[in-house]
Amino acid sequence: MVDLTSSPYAEGPRGPKPRRSFSRANIFLYGTLIVVSVYYLLPLYVMVVTSLKGMPEIRAGNIFSPPLEITFQPWVKAWAQACTGINCDGLSRGFWNSVKILIPSIVLSIAVASVNGYALARWKFKGSEVFFTILIVGAFIPYQTMLYPLVIILREIGLMGDLSGLVLVHTIFGMPILTLLFRNYFASIPEDLHKAARVDGAGFWSIYFRIMLPMSLPIFVVAIILQVTGIWNDFLFGVIYTKPETYPMTVQLNNIVNSVQGVKEYNVNMAATLLTGLVPLVIYFVSGKLFVRGIAAGAVKG
Amino acid sequence: MADLSSSHSPDGKRAQRPMSLFRNLPAKIASIPMILTALVVFVGGTAWTVVHSFTSSKLLPNTKFVGFDQYERLWTTRRWLVSIENLALYGMLSLIFTLVIGFTLAALLDRKIRGENVFRTIFLYPFALSFIVTGLAWQWILNPDLGIQHVVRGLGWESFTFNPLNDPDIVIYGILIAGLWQGTGLIMVIMLAGLRGIDEDIWKAARVDGIGTIKTYIVVIIPMMRPVFVTALVLIMSGIIKLYDLVVALTNGGPGIASEVPAKYVIQYMFRAQNLGQGFAASTMMLVSVAIILIPWAYLEFGGRKRG
Numbered sequence: 001m002v003d004l005t006s007s008p009y010a011e012g013p014r015g016p017k018p019r020r021s022f023s024r025a026n027i028f029l030y031g032t033l034i035v036v037s038v039y040y041l042l043p044l045y046v047m048v049v050t051s052l053k054g055m056p057e058i059r060a061g062n063i064f065s066p067p068l069e070i071t072f073q074p075w076v077k078a079w080a081q082a083c084t085g086i087n088c089d090g091l092s093r094g095f096w097n098s099v100k101i102l103i104p105s106i107v108l109s110i111a112v113a114s115v116n117g118y119a120l121a122r123w124k125f126k127g128s129e130v131f132f133t134i135l136i137v138g139a140f141i142p143y144q145t146m147l148y149p150l151v152i153i154l155r156e157i158g159l160m161g162d163l164s165g166l167v168l169v170h171t172i173f174g175m176p177i178l179t180l181l182f183r184n185y186f187a188s189i190p191e192d193l194h195k196a197a198r199v200d201g202a203g204f205w206s207i208y209f210r211i212m213l214p215m216s217l218p219i220f221v222v223a224i225i226l227q228v229t230g231i232w233n234d235f236l237f238g239v240i241y242t243k244p245e246t247y248p249m250t251v252q253l254n255n256i257v258n259s260v261q262g263v264k265e266y267n268v269n270m271a272a273t274l275l276t277g278l279v280p281l282v283i284y285f286v287s288g289k290l291f292v293r294g295i296a297a298g299a300v301k302g
Numbered sequence: 303m304a305d306l307s308s309s310h311s312p313d314g315k316r317a318q319r320p321m322s323l324f325r326n327l328p329a330k331i332a333s334i335p336m337i338l339t340a341l342v343v344f345v346g347g348t349a350w351t352v353v354h355s356f357t358s359s360k361l362l363p364n365t366k367f368v369g370f371d372q373y374e375r376l377w378t379t380r381r382w383l384v385s386i387e388n389l390a391l392y393g394m395l396s397l398i399f400t401l402v403i404g405f406t407l408a409a410l411l412d413r414k415i416r417g418e419n420v421f422r423t424i425f426l427y428p429f430a431l432s433f434i435v436t437g438l439a440w441q442w443i444l445n446p447d448l449g450i451q452h453v454v455r456g457l458g459w460e461s462f463t464f465n466p467l468n469d470p471d472i473v474i475y476g477i478l479i480a481g482l483w484q485g486t487g488l489i490m491v492i493m494l495a496g497l498r499g500i501d502e503d504i505w506k507a508a509r510v511d512g513i514g515t516i517k518t519y520i521v522v523i524i525p526m527m528r529p530v531f532v533t534a535l536v537l538i539m540s541g542i543i544k545l546y547d548l549v550v551a552l553t554n555g556g557p558g559i560a561s562e563v564p565a566k567y568v569i570q571y572m573f574r575a576q577n578l579g580q581g582f583a584a585s586t587m588m589l590v591s592v593a594i595i596l597i598p599w600a601y602l603e604f605g606g607r608k609r610g
Contacts, residue, residue: 033410037424043439043483044427050442062453063443116336123329126322131333131340138344140540140596144568144585148354148363148578149347172339179336204328233432235547240573250434254551257438266442277435284430285423292422292491295429 051075051271058266074267078275082268084255085244091272094252098232098279100163101248105170106227110220113175117182118208122194132179139176147240154241161243169237174230178223185219186212218290225287226294229280249276348589355582363578372583382584385562388474392563393542395478396485400538401531403482404489409519411490412497422494426487433484437551440480441467467553470560477552477561484548485541489534496530497523532599539595543588564588 046063051074053067061068080090087093119125120132150169151160159165189212197207238248247255253276257269284291355373358366376382407425411418428436443449446465454462466476500523508518524531546565549555555562564584572581 029410029413029415033407033415033421036407037421040424040428040483040487043436043443046443047439058448062456063445063449064453112335115332119329119332123326125326125330125333128329128333131337134340134344135336138340140592141344141348142543142565142585142588142592144565144572144581145351145589146343146347147568147585148572148582149350150343152363153342171335172343175336175339204332229430233434235432235434235550236569240569250432250547253438254434257441258551258554266445266448269438270442273435273438277431280430280432281427284427288423291430292426295488295491 047270047274051078051267051274053267055265055267071267074265074271075275077265078256078268078272082256082272083262084247084252084259087244091249091252091256091275094247094249095275097163097242097246097252098249101166101170101238102228102231104164105167105174105231106224108167109171109174109178109227110223112171113178113223114182114213114216114220115208116175116179117184118186118212119204120179120183121186122191122207123204132183135176135179143173143236151240160241161246163242163246166237166241166246166248169241170227170231170234173237174227177226181219181223181226182216185216189215221287221290222294225283225291228283229291229294232279351582352586352589355579355586357579357582359578359582361576361578368579372579373587376580376583376587379580381559381562382564382567384559385564385567388561389542389545389563392474392478392481392545393539395475396481396542397535397538399478399482400486400489401534403486404534405493405524407486407490408493408497411494422491425490428484429487431484433547434551436480436484437548440476440483441552444476444479468557470557473553473557473561477549480552481545481548485538489538492530492534492537493527496527499530500526532602536596536599540592543592543595 049066050058050063052070052072053061054069054071054073057068078090079092079095081088082090120128150172154160154165154168159168193211194207197211202210233250234248235250235254238251242248242251253272256272287294354363354365356367356369357364358368358371411421415421444451444465444467446452446468451462451464454464466472466479504522504526505518508522513521544565545563546569549561549563549566553561555566565588568581568585568588570581571577571584
């Protein structure tokens with residue numbers, strides 16, 4: 001397995017300094033990078049300028065031109081007045097639903113997965129590796145094959161349509177990758193430490209809380225980043241396991257923008273889209289290298 | 303790594319206990335959520351769906367077995383055939399372009415350039431956004447009346463036509479543009495990590511031998527990065543099969559059924575059209591296609607040697 005998590009960004013640039021800045025190769029290099037950057041930045045730019053224009057200006061002008069007259073009205077409307085069906089209380093409802101889903105999901109999924117990973121790394125028992133293998137293979141099973149059985153399970157325990165049902169679903173589907181993450185991290189902590197604690201009479205939980213937990217703050221941050229973006233961006237589970245009043249933000253956003261009734265207000269739509277993307281974007285720009293570590297860890301599933 | 307006997311040897315009292323079920327009890331209790339997830343949801347749920355794909359379930363699941371009837375109907379439904387065709391085309395193009403763009407960008411960033419962090423941040427940020435946000439943003443940019451087509455026509459090229467989201471023949475390319483925008487950054491990061499893992503001496507040796515930069519990449523570096531490419535391949539492919547939200551946000555399967563995909567077909571039949579049997583059969587087909595991709599990979603990666 002390739003170690004993608006630590007190697008690339010641990011050290012700075014290596015080797016000799018670039019010799020000349022304006023060689024032909026360099027112009028080609030930077031030229032290509034800048035052109036590609038434009039393609040990547042374009043949608044964000046277009047979303048921002050569109051969300052700051054009034055509708056008349058959008059109809060008359062072109063999508064790339066900066067707003068002549070900046071208005072924040074679309075943002076206000078997207079947050080507080082945009083309609084889904086008969087409800088016209090804006091995207092704020094979806095936002096708070098997503099928060100209500102996000103926080104317990106993060107706490108529960110990380111608590112469960114870190115203890116699982118710890119047990120798998122240090123307290124193996126007969127069959128523990130078998131369950132772990134099933135879990136990892138399960139990460140590749142298309143969600144579609146497990147959707148309906150989970151509907152039945154949630155209905156049986158009375159959580160179908162409830163936010164706590166969705167929290168459970170996120171905990172289940174976050175488990176493979178998080179367990180892998182924690183298992184690998186705990187396995188990398190010197191085993192002598194574990195043995196010393198055992199000799200001193202510490203048991204399963206006291207080693208976990210008093211030795212492992214304080215030593216593994218970075219991996220918890222990585223796990224939180226992974227889960228915040230993953231759960232916030234989820235659409236599939238939200239649309240299936242909740243009902244209109246409890247729809248998370250992504251589902252509500254799609255209903256607002258792709259609604260067939262009424263006149264399309266592109267500026268409001270773009271403001272709503274940006275609002276939904278804001279949480280993961282902030283996480284991304286603030287966390288920087290930890291985000292990269294998180295997705296790289298998420299990437300090397302198997 | 304600690305195995306059972308060594309992790310218990312300091313504690314002689316426990317090791318002698320006759321009931322093996324109670325050995326290491328806290329770890330077993332702590333693993334109950336994992337065991338339940340693995341056995342009930344992953345194994346049980348999947349098996350349940352596969353078994354029920356052979357029944358005549360409609361509004362509610364039942365156990366009247368009808369053999370391969372659901373599959374027969376599935377493979378004669380135009381919507382499913384269109385879905386499969388779309389996924390094959392999207393998958394092939396997405397795979398090629400993601401690998402090529404991801405590797406090229408990583409190679410460019412690996413040329414000891416200034417502002418590497420800035421470029422990396424720009425290429426990767428779409429990955430933080432959901433498919434819904436991605437889809438809605440591109441839906442707006444590709445809007446025929448006000449988007450790119452409108453802008454280019456405004457510049458004087460009156461006959462310019464680029465309206466992929468409303469043209470059944472090219473709608474899948476519209477989805478591809480948005481999908482590549484969202485997903486290439488991830489592959490770039492993985493490729494970059496792979497490139498950073500390559501010994502500086504390889505480059506020196508290539509230079510001494512007078513091999514050009516591009517040729518070194520193709521002949522020396524890429525073959526050395528086989529494991530990274532395999533990881534990227536598995537990632538891209540498992541993402542392709544999941545393709546759902548992006549289509550919902552961008553076209554909702556339209557125009558007509560021109561951009562339907564299998565994952566959407568499953569949801570449609572399971573939760574909208576009240577035809578569970580069809581949904582189960584379609585999701586089983588998805589499972590089969592994942593198995594076809596994963597089994598050779600698992601064989602290549604872990605075959606012959608123990609996983610670790």
